[in-house]
Structure formats: structure tokens, C-alpha cells
Amino acid sequence: MAVEMTRETTRLNGGLAQDESSGLLSVDIRKSFLHASKGFALDLACEIAAGIAILFGPSGAGKTTLLDCIAGLTTPDRGRVRIGDKVWFDAERGTDVAVQHRNLGYVFQDLALFPHLSVGKNLAYGLTRLGKSERGDRIGDALESFRILHLRDRKPQQISGGERQRVALARALVTDPYVLLLDEPLAGLDAPTKSAIIDDLRTWNRTHRIPILYVTHSHDEVFALGERVLVLENGRLTAQGTPHEVMTAPRRETVAQLVGFENIFDAEVISSHADRGTMTCRIGNSKLELETPLVQAEAHARLRVAIGAGEILLATTHPVGLSARNVIPGRVVSLKQRDLIVTAVVDCGVSVEVKLTPAARDELGLHPGQEVWLIVKTHSCHLMAG
Amino acid sequence: MDWQAFWLTLRLAALVAALLLLLGLPLAYWISFSRWRWKFLVEAVIALPIVLPPTVLGFYVLLALGSRSPLGRWWQSLTGHTLAFTFEALVIGSIIYSLPFAVQPFATSFAHVDPKLMAASATLGASRLRTFFRVVLPLSVPGLVTGLALSFAHTMGEFGVVLMVGGNIPGVTRTVSIDIYDQVQAINYSAANQTALVLLVISFAVLCLVYGVNRRIWTPWPSK
Numbered sequence: 134m135a136v137e138m139t140r141e142t143t144r145l146n147g148g149l150a151q152d153e154s155s156g157l158l159s160v161d162i163r164k165s166f167l168h169a170s171k172g173f174a175l176d177l178a179c180e181i182a183a184g185i186a187i188l189f190g191p192s193g194a195g196k197t198t199l200l201d202c203i204a205g206l207t208t209p210d211r212g213r214v215r216i217g218d219k220v221w222f223d224a225e226r227g228t229d230v231a232v233q234h235r236n237l238g239y240v241f242q243d244l245a246l247f248p249h250l251s252v253g254k255n256l257a258y259g260l261t262r263l264g265k266s267e268r269g270d271r272i273g274d275a276l277e278s279f280r281i282l283h284l285r286d287r288k289p290q291q292i293s294g295g296e297r298q299r300v301a302l303a304r305a306l307v308t309d310p311y312v313l314l315l316d317e318p319l320a321g322l323d324a325p326t327k328s329a330i331i332d333d334l335r336t337w338n339r340t341h342r343i344p345i346l347y348v349t350h351s352h353d354e355v356f357a358l359g360e361r362v363l364v365l366e367n368g369r370l371t372a373q374g375t376p377h378e379v380m381t382a383p384r385r386e387t388v389a390q391l392v393g394f395e396n397i398f399d400a401e402v403i404s405s406h407a408d409r410g411t412m413t414c415r416i417g418n419s420k421l422e423l424e425t426p427l428v429q430a431e432a433h434a435r436l437r438v439a440i441g442a443g444e445i446l447l448a449t450t451h452p453v454g455l456s457a458r459n460v461i462p463g464r465v466v467s468l469k470q471r472d473l474i475v476t477a478v479v480d481c482g483v484s485v486e487v488k489l490t491p492a493a494r495d496e497l498g499l500h501p502g503q504e505v506w507l508i509v510k511t512h513s514c515h516l517m518a519g
Numbered sequence: 520m521d522w523q524a525f526w527l528t529l530r531l532a533a534l535v536a537a538l539l540l541l542l543g544l545p546l547a548y549w550i551s552f553s554r555w556r557w558k559f560l561v562e563a564v565i566a567l568p569i570v571l572p573p574t575v576l577g578f579y580v581l582l583a584l585g586s587r588s589p590l591g592r593w594w595q596s597l598t599g600h601t602l603a604f605t606f607e608a609l610v611i612g613s614i615i616y617s618l619p620f621a622v623q624p625f626a627t628s629f630a631h632v633d634p635k636l637m638a639a640s641a642t643l644g645a646s647r648l649r650t651f652f653r654v655v656l657p658l659s660v661p662g663l664v665t666g667l668a669l670s671f672a673h674t675m676g677e678f679g680v681v682l683m684v685g686g687n688i689p690g691v692t693r694t695v696s697i698d699i700y701d702q703v704q705a706i707n708y709s710a711a712n713q714t715a716l717v718l719l720v721i722s723f724a725v726l727c728l729v730y731g732v733n734r735r736i737w738t739p740w741p742s743k
Contacts, residue, residue: 206638232641245639249657258653259643308643 157182158312158344162202162212162222175199175209175368183342185335187355187376190365196348197242199365200314203346204239205232216311216344238305238313242320244297246289252276252300253285259308275307278337279330295326302330306337313345319354331358355379394439394515395486400425402434411458411511414438419482424458425514437517442488446508447477449497459509461485465501468494479507521714523690524698528675531606531694535613536671539621542614543666547625548651566619573616577683580612584684604686609694612684616677617670624669628662629655664732672725676718 161178175195188196201207203214205221208229214222221230247255256272263271276282279299284292289300298318305313319327335358338345347358355362355376362379364372372379400414403422410427414436423438430436452460463481470476475494477487485507499505550562568576584602585591594602602608632655640650656663678696685692687701695718702711 204638204642206641232638233644233646235642236644237642239639239642241635241639243635245633245635247636247639247654258640258645261644261649304643 156217156311156343158203158346159213159215160199160203162199162209162214164198164202164207164209173368175202177365177368177370178212179363179370179373181344181346181361181363183338183344184360185338185345185347185358186360187358187362188346188348188365189350189355189362189379191350193367194365195368196350196365197316198368200239200316200346200348203312204237204314205230205235219311236308236310238308238310240298240301240305240313240315240318242316242318244301244318246297246301246304248289251286251288252281252292255289255300256304256307259304271307275303278306279303279333295322295330298322299330299333302334306341309341310343312343315345315347317348317350319349320351327354393441395442395488396438396440396445398438398440398483400436400438400516402430402432402436404432405430414514414516417483421461421482423461423509423514424511425516426512428516439515439517440485440509440513442476442486444509444513445485445487447479447487447489447493447497447499448506448508449499449503451506452508455508457508457510459507459511459514461507461509463505463507465499465503465505467501468499470494479505481507521693521695521698524693524695525714525717527606527690527692528694528696531609531613532671532674534610535617535674536621536667538610538614539617539670540663540667543618543621543625543670544656546618547622547629547666548655550622550626551629565622568616569619573677573679574683576616577612577680580608580615580680581684584608584611603684604688604692606685606691609681609685609692612680613674613677616680617673620669620673621666624662624666625659628659628665631662632658661732665729668725668729668732672722676722 158181159179160181163174163176165172165174173193173195175198177199188199190196198207202209203221209222209224211224212222213220213224219230220226220228221235222228247258250258253272253276256275257268260268260271272285273282276285279302281296281299281303284296284300289297292300301318302315319330322330331354334345347354349355349358360375362373362376363370364379398416400416400423403413403415405412405427407427411424412427412430413422414425415422416438425438428436446457451462461481463479463485466478466480466484468475468477470491473491475489475491477489477494477499479485479487487507546565550558550565581603582588583590584594586595586601586603591602594607602611636654636658637650640654641647645653675694676696677694678700681692681694681697685694687693687697695714699711699714699718702708702714
């Protein structure tokens with residue numbers, strides 16, 4: 134499949150120089166937990182090159198367990214964990230390097246800053262092997278990189294949440310780890326603070342090319358951060374690729390539901406236009422036909438199409454002179470307002486959900502029974518295996 | 520007031536508290552973090568002195584230290600005199616008697632240290648020993664002070680065990696509580712009262728320290 138191939142290539146090259154393959158994090162593990170109520174098994178294999186890789190998935194998918202297995206805080210039942218040519222864990226060979234000898238950075242969800250130590254001493258904690266002057270330099274550099282030099286003598290309780298997150302990042306990175314594991318480190322921060330910290334992390338990562346595995350269940354963070362995304366669902370990797378590939382062209386419905394597409398339809402491929410990079414698909418049993426991006430699929434193949442309710446435009450007269458390829462007539466069935474978002478359900482042969490603002494509704498004078506046109510861009514139609 | 524008995528008691532209590540710190544820390548650490556299935560047996564043994572009559576405990580300690588026991592014989596071959604009815608015997612008996620009063624507060628405070636902090640310490644390259652001294656111990660200061668103070672106060676006030684294993688030898692094993700008992704036996708109530716009052720004041724002061732610390736007056740980090 135064309136899409137599949139692009140994805141593989143991206144993953145393997147990752148836009149990296151040759152010498153960086155030495156720091157490749159390679160994980161192939163299985164870990165099961167037996168609980169009285171339900172069992173859970175983490176079972177996956179992946180390779181993570183230098184740069185920020187997002188580990189995305191719903192809570193309970195096993196994201197933290199995976200990080201713990203890489204860190205050595207949890208022992209996998211089977212498999213291997215390697216970084217470059219160093220083996221951290223190999224069940225067959227009986228290798229299991231102790232956490233404290235792995236030299237990794239781990240920022241926990243609740244940060245785990247030492248409350249009895251100042252910011253400077255929190256950073257110094259992992260640097261005992263260095264001489265005093267070098268230690269001082271390293272701490273100074275790290276504090277500066279994350280803009281917290283002025284907090285050096287404060288205790289974690291005396292600084293703000295965003296500052297604490299910066300301290301936790303600096304503490305993990307000052308030891309020059311082989312791998313950085315971040316477990317939702319920016320949860321609970323406002324967007325500007327978040328993006329400022331992300332910028333600093335990116336800047337740091339440009340000079341320290343190590344694999345960074347960043348756990349999140351926030352859709353926005355995936356696009357803001359990632360060079361690559363791994364989607365973890367119920368202990369398994371279900372998709373991986375660039376954020377755009379994974380998040381905008383999901384291959385599995387579960388991923389689509391995860392990302393929150395309101396409209397998911399069965400579709401049949403009518404014709405493919407390889408020269409234009411598009412296909413025509415018929416939706417459900419209706420006469421509705423949509424132009425969608427091209428994926429490798431036989432004529433009459435069964436697929437699914439997902440369209441976000443916020444990606445659809447609504448017009449009260451037939452629009453002309455648009456670049457959008459799908460202009461679909463329909464009739465408003467219902468309008469519901471929840472908070473400041475109006476959800477319109479429009480019957481176009483199938484029911485389509487559209488999101489709009491209360492102002493747009495009022496200005497257009499929308500009411501149930503009204504004739505409308507829906508406008509959907511080709512690339513807003515996300516195709517999945519059926 | 521019998522100052523000799525008073526200093527002897529202080530010396531005993533301080534020594535026992537110090538030894539319990541050395542002995543109690545590893546024991547409490549093990550109790551807090553071991554996943555051994557039969558751990559509860561050890562916990563029960565350590566807690567025994569809380570429920571046993573001191574005379575029962577003293578009786579067995581006396582047997583264990585006597586010249587017929589292996590420990591007593593070994594001590595005799597080493598020092599040339601018997602172990603029972605000496606200051607050393609008093610120290611051993613008191614350590615056992617006060618063990619739960621040190622170990623339990625230690626273990627409780629260790630168990631309250633956030634496991635994530637220990638995990639963070641490990642990821643930063645620290646061994647378990649270093650994690651213990653740099654993270655667990657500093658965050659357990661209230662528990663340490665409590666354990667030390669309680670074992671000190673408990674040793675100061677003990678009677679039954681002392682009488683059983685130490686007897687009543689002035690300057691060697693005659694502690695304040697035994698002195699009070701003697702004064703009362705001799706119908707010397709004013710002397711008994713004087714000594715008892717001193718013991719009461721010291722015990723009260725120590726408990727004030729314990730509860731004061733647990734109110735986080737001297738914890739090493741500022742309150743929120």
C-alpha cells in the first residue's frame with residue numbers, strides 16, 4: 134500500500150544522520166499483569182530514533198507501563214530493550230541492567246521532585262560522579278536552557294507548576310541520558326506555558342540528539358511536538374508514523390474514534406484517479422458520492438470515511454467558485470446548542486454532524502427543515518480500512 | 520534523690536536509643552520494603568514487647584543471658600564475668616523491650632515516602648543505599664525523632680525487665696524506677712515523690728517533643 138510504504142520509510146529514515154543510529158532505542162517486549170478482574174498485556178515492538186516520538190493512547194493503554202519497562206522499574210516477562218549497542222534487558226540472556234545503571238532521564242507524571250532539596254540540589258542529585266566545578270557548570274547550563282536559573286535556591290514547594298515542570302525536565306536532562314522518558318510532563322499547564330516549555334525542549338534536543346519518548350493523551354500535543362507518533366491501544370501499537378499520517382489518515386477505526394471524528398461512514402470505492410491523487414467513494418447505501426484522497430484500494434473495496442464535524446462548512450445557498458470538491462445538498466434535521474457550540478444534524482442521504490458557532494447559526498437563520506449545502510474538502514475525508 | 524541512679528538511667532536510655540537507631544533503621548527499612556511472604560512473623564515478634572508483661576520478657580532475657588545459655592557462656596569466656604545482672608545485660612534487655620517503639624515509627628515514616636521519589640532517585644543513578652540516605656531518611660525525620668524519643672522515654676521508665684535481668688545493684692543496674700520502688704518500700708514517700716516527679720517531667724518533655732515534631736515544626740521543608 135502506498136500510504137503504508139510512506140510510513141515505513143519515514144520511520145526508518147526519520148531524517149537522521151548516520152552517526153545517530155548508535156542511539157537507537159529498540160524495544161521488543163511482552164509484559165502481562167494478571168488481575169482478579171481483568172488481565173492486561175503489553176505486547177509490542179518498536180524502534181525509536183533520536184528526536185521526539187509521541188506515545189499516544191487512551192488511559193489504561195499501557196503507556197506508563199511501557200516507560201517503566203524501558204526504565205527498568207518494571208521487569209518485562211519476555212523480550213529485549215536495547216539502546217544503541219547496549220543491552221538493558223534481554224529475557225533470554227538473563228540481562229537486566231539495574232535502573233540506576235541505565236543512565237536515562239525519566240520525568241514522572243507527578244514530577245517527583247525531591248521536596249527537601251532546593252532546585253539546584255535536585256539537579257545536582259544525578260551528578261555525583263562529576264567534580265564540583267564541572268557539576269556547577271552543568272547545572273548552570275541546564276538551568277539556563279530551561280530558564281530557571283533564578284530558582285536555583287528555591288524549594289519545589291516555593292515555585293509555580295510550570296516552573297516545577299521545567300525543573301523536572303532539567304533534572305532529567307542534566308545527567309546527559311541516553312534516552313528521555315516523559316510521562317505527560319506538561320499535563321495541567323495552560324497552552325502558552327506548555328508551548329514555551331516545548332520550544333525549550335526542542336531546542337535542547339537539537340544539540341542533544343537522543344530518543345525522547347513523550348507520553349500524552351492530548352491531541353494538541355501530538356501535533357505540537359512530534360516528529361513521529363506511536364499509537365498504543367490496549368497494550369499494542371496500532372499505528373505509527375508522522376503526526377499527520379497517523380492523526381489525519383487513520384487506518385483503523387479505533388484510532389479515528391480516539392481522535393474524535395464525529396462522522397464515520399461505510400464507503401465503497403467507485404473509481405480511483407491516480408493522476409489526481411483522489412478517489413470517488415459512495416457513502417453507505419445512499420447516492421452520495423465523495424471525492425477523497427487516494428489510497429491503494431481495489432474498485433468496490435469497502436472502506437470507512439471519517440470526517441470531523443468541525444471540518445465541514447455549511448451554506449444556505451449553492452456556493453460557487455470554491456476549491457472544495459464536495460458540495461453536498463441536504464436538509465437540516467436538528468440544531469442543538471451545547472455551551473457555545475451548535476451541532477447541526479443534516480440529512481444528505483446519510484446523517485452528517487456539523488459544528489458551527491451560535492453566531493453563524495443566527496446569521497444564517499438556520500432552522501430544522503431548511504435546505505442547505507455541506508462543503509467538505511477532499512483532504513478532510515479520512516480513509517480507514519473497512 | 521539518688522543522683523547515681525538518675526545518671527545511670529540517663530546513660531542507659533541514651534545508649535539504648537542510639538543502638539536502636541542503628542539496629543532499627545535497617546530493620547524498619549526491611550519491614551517497609553520487603554515483599555517476603557512471612558514478613559508478618561517478624562513484625563509480630565518485634566511487636567511482642569508491647570503486649571507481654573515486662574516480667575515475662577525479662578525472665579526469658581535472663582535465661583538467654585544466664586551462664587547456662589550459649590550467649591552467657593560466650594560472654595563469660597570473653598570477659599571473665601557473667602552477663603546477667605550487669606549494665607550490659609540491662610542494655611540488651613532494654614533494646615529488646617523498646618524495639619517496637621523505635622522500629623514502628625521508623626517503618627511508618629519510610630512507608631509514607633512517595634515511591635515515585637525513590638524511582639526518580641534510581642533513574643538519576645543512585646543506588647538503594649544512597650536513595651535511603653539522600654531521600655528516604657531526610658523525608659523521615661519526624662518518624663526518626665519520634666522513634667528515638669519514644670525509645671529513650673520508654674527505657675527511662677522501664678521497671679520489670681530491669682528488675683529481672685539487672686537486679687538492684689547501685690551504680691550498675693539500679694535505675695530511677697527501681698529507686699522509686701525502694702523508697703516506697705522503705706516508706707520514704709517524700710524521696711519517692713521527688714524522684715517520681717523528675718521522671719514525670721522528663722517523660723512529659725519527651726512526649727511534647729514527639730508531638731511537636733509531628734506537627735511539622737522542625738521538618739526540613741517549609742509547610743505549604
